[in-house]
Amino acid sequence: MHTTVPPETGQAQSTERTVVMDVLNITKNLPLGRERIEILKGISFQIRSGEFVSIVGPSGSGKSTLLGIIAGLDNPTTGQVLIDGVDITRMSEGKLAAVRNSEIGMVFQAFNLIPTLTAQENVEVPLYVGKHKGSPSARAQELLALVGLTHRLDHRPNQLSGGEQQRVAIARALATDPAFVIADEPTGNLDARNGENVLELIAQLRTQTGKTFIIATHDPVVASHADRTIRIVDGKITEIEHSNGSFT
Secondary structure, eight states, X not given: OOOOOOGGGOHHHHTTOOEEEEEEEEEEEEEETTEEEEEEEEEEEXXXXXXXXXXXXOTTSSHHHHHHHHTTSSOOSEEEEEETTEEOTTOOHHHHHHHHHHHEEEEETTOOOOTTSOHHHHHHGGGGSSOOSSOHHHHHHHHHHHTTOGGGTTOOGGGSOHHHHHHHHHHHHHTTOXXXXXXXXXXXXXXXXXXXXXXXXXXXXXXXXXXXXXXXXXXXXXXXXXSEEEEEETTEEEEEEETTSOBO
């Protein structure tokens, strides 16, 4: 388990944070008839502890494919993804599942909540996989309080608004105390007001937990909240923009 680093310790501190993810020359090809389509064409970047990084690009640019690879949900054709120096791209499925459960929390555009379970039960689900300290119900209640849903513990997804469902999904992503929270278009199914509320929640959670957030989006408003924005066009990084307006 990772030790959290408070992000409010100053700008100088942020430049000294440890590299927790190293993405090295990732390519992804898929067959199409007799040909192969290049989706990712040599993607490389690093993520440091406690950063909020957005991956942006138009539809079809490859950002969701990249997100799936760095989350351990898909394998690249070539290249490596190192988490704390360990290559997850060549792991057995059993070891990879353990890494996903302990190190990575996922948030999806479609929420992906289990419709027959309450908000509390949905947050508890990851805690029944692997070994986790404490009571799942107490942990779920604590996280739902953190995202402002103490009054919705016993409500099922169809009794919640879209914004509330995404808050439950974020609480679920935090359940196992992962190092990374990786989100694919987390505001994509929300109206502007609820989308902004979710972004404010992410900023608040980052301050409180020191976790590393990586978000794929096509929305410039979402991207503007990040420390760095990695722009992808046609499977390649075109630029990396820092929140101070500088580029690398």
